[in-house]
Amino acid sequence: xxxxxxxxxxxxxxxxxxxxxxxxxxxxGSNPPSGPxxxxxxxxxxxxxxxxxxxxxxxxxxxxxxxxxxxxSKPAGQTxxxxxxxxxxxxxxxxIGTLFINPGGPGASGQxxxxxxxxxxxxxxxxxxxxxxxxxxxxxxxTPVKCLDTQQLDAMIAADGSPDNAAEIADLDKQSKIFExxxxxxxxxLLPHVNTKDAxxxxxxxxxxxxxxxxxYLGMSYGTYLGATYAEEFPKNVGxxxxxxxxxxxxxxxxxxxxxxxxxxxxxxxFAEDCAQRSCKLGNSKDEVLAKVDKLIxxxxxxxxxxxxxxxxxxxxxxxxxxxxxxxxxFWPRLEDAVAAGLSGDGSRLLALADEYTNRQPTGYADNSxxxxxxxxxxxxxxxxxxxxxxxxxxxxxxxxxxxxxxxxWSSVSCVNWPVKPTNTPHPIKAAGAKPIVVLGTxxxxxxxxxxAVGLAHELESGVLVTRDGDGHTAYLSGNACVKNVVxxxxxxxxxxxxDIKC
Numbered sequence: 001x002x003x004x005x006x007x008x009x010x011x012x013x014x015x016x017x018x019x020x021x022x023x024x025x026x027x028x029g030s031n032p033p034s035g036p037x038x039x040x041x042x043x044x045x046x047x048x049x050x051x052x053x054x055x056x057x058x059x060x061x062x063x064x065x066x067x068x069x070x071x072x073s074k075p076a077g078q079t080x081x082x083x084x085x086x087x088x089x090x091x092x093x094x095x096i097g098t099l100f101i102n103p104g105g106p107g108a109s110g111q112x113x114x115x116x117x118x119x120x121x122x123x124x125x126x127x128x129x130x131x132x133x134x135x136x137x138x139x140x141x142x143t144p145v146k147c148l149d150t151q152q153l154d155a156m157i158a159a160d161g162s163p164d165n166a167a168e169i170a171d172l173d174k175q176s177k178i179f180e181x182x183x184x185x186x187x188x189x190l191l192p193h194v195n196t197k198d199a200x201x202x203x204x205x206x207x208x209x210x211x212x213x214x215x216x217y218l219g220m221s222y223g224t225y226l227g228a229t230y231a232e233e234f235p236k237n238v239g240x241x242x243x244x245x246x247x248x249x250x251x252x253x254x255x256x257x258x259x260x261x262x263x264x265x266x267x268x269x270x271f272a273e274d275c276a277q278r279s280c281k282l283g284n285s286k287d288e289v290l291a292k293v294d295k296l297i298x299x300x301x302x303x304x305x306x307x308x309x310x311x312x313x314x315x316x317x318x319x320x321x322x323x324x325x326x327x328x329x330x331f332w333p334r335l336e337d338a339v340a341a342g343l344s345g346d347g348s349r350l351l352a353l354a355d356e357y358t359n360r361q362p363t364g365y366a367d368n369s370x371x372x373x374x375x376x377x378x379x380x381x382x383x384x385x386x387x388x389x390x391x392x393x394x395x396x397x398x399x400x401x402x403x404x405x406x407x408x409x410w411s412s413v414s415c416v417n418w419p420v421k422p423t424n425t426p427h428p429i430k431a432a433g434a435k436p437i438v439v440l441g442t443x444x445x446x447x448x449x450x451x452x453a454v455g456l457a458h459e460l461e462s463g464v465l466v467t468r469d470g471d472g473h474t475a476y477l478s479g480n481a482c483v484k485n486v487v488x489x490x491x492x493x494x495x496x497x498x499x500d501i502k503c
Contacts, residue, residue: 305347
């Protein structure tokens, strides 16, 4: 129901420092640290000056639990936990500091991303930085948002995302209300405080704890919005920041949904053209391939496919199975096979892709990312406030993207009944006074369209745009040597690209 409209993680999964024992900031004592980053915000000394107990949790890795305020306007009030993982720099003597990483989502686990860093990141970063990934507030092993059980979440995700009649609209509304009630019941105190602005404040606490005078940061997809928000809140604290697969904070939820729908269309057309050139199972021309994809979408609306013996593949699940492989070109052969199998009456491959997209395992969902995505997105920016408003917007979405537009429009139903009213409004982030910030955009990125990177880079006073001409979501982990060299030279040596460049 809502999974198409969320932002995706840099790892290709969506859904809309110092050594241990020396983790306090320099100068801690009777006087708060001062200098280029300024003093610790009033009332937050105990958080910035805490000494986490880093314990070994893997080869060359340590984990710790960190306390932050539930409500930053009440720092003496309730606290919540953040769980973090640190990959120790290999060059201990030549270590630069800490590189904080966020894979996106919202809802993706930074801890898991850090655990994968030795396999994903270039050796210059692994040598020179401690790399810290953390589960942001509401996510995973940090104090989590909890809303639904497996059966309830299955029903919500499988609900018809392009309702054709009043009964299907009523079911979407019902699923949204069940979700809202579950979140209120299980996580009511947390819901008003999972917004991105509060999560950005958490980053500065983490920076203070490890003792780095300025922030080194690599954020992907939604992580770019989190990073840009940090730069807006703490511009003087920005050291070196890379925002990969950028979100444009100036656009509305409606504009975001329309542009994502168009982005998925563009990516699907690229897949179809590639498939046809190989004379694949779906046809010998781009139009023939797209026609078969459209047939699958239309057929599953009326007749769900058999899936895993327990769940059927509804149109909503089929759409997730189609969308997920568009994030990574290496997955295109799996998309070809899944569509071909679906047209022959077998939905198991589509379901497997949809389950990977939503982190659904045989025993249930592996994490709470589906719930967090909705909680953060609805809290961050105004969205649809009624079913009637969504119905009025559907024609505009369908005109922009006949294939994906309607699904994007109806995904807003999750926010119609959301109990927390967003305090933020879309606006350009300038981060005046920040050091140069490198923004990466990929020309055929389906989830964070290239135009968003252009927008963010131009809105930031110190933004520098790096363009990757290619397919798939995000740039640094794509295997593009040009992008890799630019990012690592900037983060390790401080070599900011002199002007916007193309890779």
